[in-house]
Amino acid sequence: MPEPNPPIALLAELTHRCPLMCPYCSNPLELVQKQQELTTDTWTRVFREAADIGVLQLHLSGGEPASRRDIVELTAAAHAAGLYTNLITSGIGLTQARLAALVNAGLDHVQLSLQGARPEMADRIGGYKGGYDRKMRVAELVTDAGLPLTLNAVMHRQNLADLGQTLDLALSMGARRIEVACVQFHGWATRNRASLLPTESQVEQLKKDIAIARDTYRNRMAIDFVPPDYYSDFPKACMGGWGSTGLVVSPAGQVMPCHAADSIPGLAFESVADRHLGEIWRSSHAFNAYRGTDWLPQPCQSCERRDVDFGGCRCQAAALAADPGATDPVCRKSPYRPKVDAMIEDMTSRASASDLTYRKFG
Amino acid sequence: MTPYLLSGVRLHFDKVRNTNVLLAPERALMLDGVSYEILRRVDGIQSVVEIVEDLARAFDAPAEVIRGDVDAFLNDLKTQLLVGDRDA
Ligand code: SF4
Ligand code: SF4
Numbered sequence: 001m002p003e004p005n006p007p008i009a010l011l012a013e014l015t016h017r018c019p020l021m022c023p024y025c026s027n028p029l030e031l032v033q034k035q036q037e038l039t040t041d042t043w044t045r046v047f048r049e050a051a052d053i054g055v056l057q058l059h060l061s062g063g064e065p066a067s068r069r070d071i072v073e074l075t076a077a078a079h080a081a082g083l084y085t086n087l088i089t090s091g092i093g094l095t096q097a098r099l100a101a102l103v104n105a106g107l108d109h110v111q112l113s114l115q116g117a118r119p120e121m122a123d124r125i126g127g128y129k130g131g132y133d134r135k136m137r138v139a140e141l142v143t144d145a146g147l148p149l150t151l152n153a154v155m156h157r158q159n160l161a162d163l164g165q166t167l168d169l170a171l172s173m174g175a176r177r178i179e180v181a182c183v184q185f186h187g188w189a190t191r192n193r194a195s196l197l198p199t200e201s202q203v204e205q206l207k208k209d210i211a212i213a214r215d216t217y218r219n220r221m222a223i224d225f226v227p228p229d230y231y232s233d234f235p236k237a238c239m240g241g242w243g244s245t246g247l248v249v250s251p252a253g254q255v256m257p258c259h260a261a262d263s264i265p266g267l268a269f270e271s272v273a274d275r276h277l278g279e280i281w282r283s284s285h286a287f288n289a290y291r292g293t294d295w296l297p298q299p300c301q302s303c304e305r306r307d308v309d310f311g312g313c314r315c316q317a318a319a320l321a322a323d324p325g326a327t328d329p330v331c332r333k334s335p336y337r338p339k340v341d342a343m344i345e346d347m348t349s350r351a352s353a354s355d356l357t358y359r360k361f362g
Numbered sequence: 363m364t365p366y367l368l369s370g371v372r373l374h375f376d377k378v379r380n381t382n383v384l385l386a387p388e389r390a391l392m393l394d395g396v397s398y399e400i401l402r403r404v405d406g407i408q409s410v411v412e413i414v415e416d417l418a419r420a421f422d423a424p425a426e427v428i429r430g431d432v433d434a435f436l437n438d439l440k441t442q443l444l445v446g447d448r449d450a
Contacts, residue, residue: 006378006379009390052378053378056374056385057385057388057390084374084385084390086387108372108387109370109387109388111387147369147370148369148371150387176368176387176443177388177443219440219441219443222442222443224388
């Protein structure tokens, strides 16, 4: 195995606790309990190790990272380690005083999730009454504090009609960027495919709307678009290639190549409690299992897109083809593609489509 | 134009890769020598004209040539919402 390049980004899932219960939450079905969470000292060491091996961007995430009582201390530790620090939050739990303390600690950027462009929708999807109003207030506090604000809007069958309203709202909230992220089917979202998977006509409309919106908002707000799962002809490159640019640390300290990697059977993850992050990055089984392109099967091996998408998503291959080492089943060249089409047909035609299974501790 | 880095956008020396980077929300741009020399002078006080003059002196090069490069580079960063203009 040649030495991998240094990683650029670390996603630190500080906790799985969260006041919200979004049915598309990417957290695993088996949530980590509070007692198993890493301590302040261990995270502080992990941030230093991350900076030492070349990580530049740190995403403090969860669950809700503000559910950690030491969030200000952790932010200060990340800043002291020299990392660019981004807080990925629902906003719940952020008061004016706490935000001021975070700014003081060196926080660089806030990414606020948006569960809907209208209070009824937002509070129903988040499963948290009054969440929308609190979020609007938090957005104000963030921009008043001089921090750049990105909104993250997860789009799905039930709210795609609100896209225009979502973009206008984002701009009026003072966002510099918005991520229009079509729901990704990992974790809890897999339980809600029949309610959340967009229809084909929605997807066609969405692509047109995004192209127009990019023009409309040019120089005022940047629009990042995460295209919907299952509909494209060729897969996305997962995290820019397995084990090539980023790593994820779970609340209990497991180091993973992507946030859904623990859904893949047969991978052995190592813990930051046992080894230096750099050693895990270089030599752990989970990172080397699908690194590079040597392991790829046919038709990928002789495909001209081999070095573009690296055979696609391993979690998707595990979930839909029952083989994490298979060509991404979404790919037109995969023998499983007809099964994916049948699944789309089935999921978008179910009657009970508005029932939601909310994320919760088991 | 008097350029400045928008909030949350900052220069950083990456000791692992031995290079300067521009850090921003969801972005890390690796900078070559020229880009770094331009950005190092972007402080919200010096105008583009002053930045170009300073670069021309420092690198003993004609200002007209440098002006083109600086404009193109800063305009690109403006459309990416990394740089703003105090005069706008
Ligand atoms: S997706 Fe919703 S439930 Fe999951 S962590 Fe984010 S805000 Fe909480
Ligand atoms: S065959 Fe493999 S490499 Fe080619 S497009 Fe499909 S997934 Fe990507």
